[in-house]
Amino acid sequence: MPLINRLDSRDAGFKTELNRLLAFDASQDEAIERATAGILADVRQRGDAALLEYTRRFDRVQAGSVAELEIPRSEWEAALAALPAKQRNALELAADRVRAYHAHQRAESWSYTEADGTLLGQQITALDRVGLYVPGGKAAYPSSVLMNAIPAKVAGVPEVVMVTPTPDGARNPIVLAAAAVAGVDRAYAIGGAQAVGALAYGTATIDAVDKIVGPGNAYVAAAKRRVFGTVGIDMIAGPSEILIICDGSTPADWIAMDLFSQAEHDELAQSILLCPDAAYLDEVQAAIARLLPTMPRHEIIRASLAQRGVLARVRDLDEACEIANHIAPEHLEISTEDAAQLATRIRHAGAIFLGRYSSEALGDYCAGPNHVLPTSRTARFSSPLGVYDFQKRSSLIQVSQAGAQALGPIAAELAYGEGLPAHAASAEYRLERP
Structure with a gap:
């Protein structure tokens, strides 16, 4: 198996091969779907009792009541206070930047009055209650807490309820610290499809929410898909993606590491580079081979690049933009001298990073824009998570x-x-x- 797939847009089979590599099997696992459906039905019927049973079974956490699974705010604040100074400073600075960016998205009510006195307009209101799912256990995603909770609070949501699994009772301190910084209102040590069910349907202890956001495993994704309509959801995300358009002027090691930054997520993640310079593509491939053994997650990166990674020679940068619009990537880096001009030709992308210093990793953590982005070509019709996802519009007619x-x-x-x-x-x- 090659280290990474090499394509050339001049070849007759280019489009066919590119589409084969882009294809992602989103078929649903029937066993997961059946299990999820059963859990949701049980939580809907038995509420707290079912929630406690599944928490004992899956997370090995014993509790006499769901109220005992609520994580008190004092524990979040203690977690924040205990963070190393550099880590706390980074968390708070990232939160400030995310909050400042999203403040620009907040919509306000408006109206106008016609000559005969008729008033027409739009009233903007926030959702009443939002549920935020945060993976637990070994996974620690404080950035996801910031990216999901802060836009909701900027929108004016009065109550953001966080749920996070705590296998064997292990509570992740940096996740709790992020909840304190992001303005989360309540937190519960529950996870899985059962947590999604509790948020969607409500129990004696947990009030139902209006929308559920945040990433999770296959069971969480299946549960979100099933409760959509009862509540809103953010999206069903596919594997992470990066597409880089490069003119060959950026150091090859930088581009190789940018490709790694997505490939290290999992074996199904996709990293693609488009460049008209074949010699530069050779440089990047050599950098990949040289740097890969130094990466702690090299096995995952290797599998991702071999299965779905692409180094493609294109005729010119104009063609690169055409291909990018076809792919509609989650993350698009335009690492060229004229990045801003090329960006005007891009119609479909979750986030666009302009210039060689704009690494996608900065967007993941602290640039400010949201890192919850459309994947699997859905950027053709959807947008990043934002304040507008937590606001509703009502028409005014007087x-x-x-x-x-x-x-x-x-x-x-x-x-x-x-x-x-x-x-x-x-x-x-x-x-x-x-």
């Missing part, structure tokens, strides 16, 4: 007496045309009689 005279006949005519006479009459009753 028709004046004069406005009713102008609008009534129009509405009635259309209603009669649709065969809905009560609609027509509702409008006509408000018309002034001669």
Whole structure:
């Protein structure tokens, strides 16, 4: 198996081979789906009792009540206070940058009044309650806490409830510290599909939420998919992706490490480089071979690059942009001299990083924009998580007496045309009689 796949857009089979490598089997595991459906139904029916049973079974945590599984705020604050100074400073600075960026996204209510006094507009309100799922155990993702909780709080959500599994009772201190920094309101030591069910349906102890956000394993993803409609969800994320457009002016070692930064997530992650310079692609491939053995997660990176990684020679940067729009990547780095100009040609990407100093890793942690991004080509029709995901819009319609005279006949005519006479009459009753 090659270290990484090499393609050339001049070859007759280029598109076919590229699409083969882009393909991701999102078929659902029937065993996981059945198990998840059973857990959700049980939590919906038995509430707290089911939640306690699954927490004992899967996390090996004994508790007499769900209230005992709530993690008190004092524990979050203690975790924050105990962090090494450099780590706490990094966490707080990242939170400040994420908060400042998302403050620009907050929408405000608006209205306008027509000449006859009719007022039309839009009222913006925040969701009442949001659930945040955070992986637990060996996984520690404080950045995900920041990226999910902070936009919700900027939007004005009164209550953000965090759930996180604690296998064998082990609570991750940096996750708890991030909850304190991000403005989380309550936290429970529960996880898996059962936690998603509790947030979606509510139990005697845990109030139902309006939306569930945050990453999780296959059972969590299956549960989010099943409860969508009862509650909102952020997205069902696929494997992580990076696409780099390069003109050959960036040090090859930098680009190799940027490819590694996604490949190290898991074997299904995808890293792609497009460049018109074949000699530069050779340099990057040599850098990959040289640097790979030094990486702690080299086995995962090697598998990812061999299965789904691509170094592709393209005719020019214009073609690179066309290919990028077809791929619609989660992360797009434009590592060229004219990055801003090329970015104007990009229509589909979750996040666009401009210039050789804009590594995707900075976006993951502290640049400010959200790292919860559309994957698997869904950037063609969806956007990064943001404040707008935690706000709702209600239309405002206040028709004046004069406005009713102008609008009534129009509405009635259309209603009669649709065969809905009560609609027509509702409008006509408000018309002034001669």
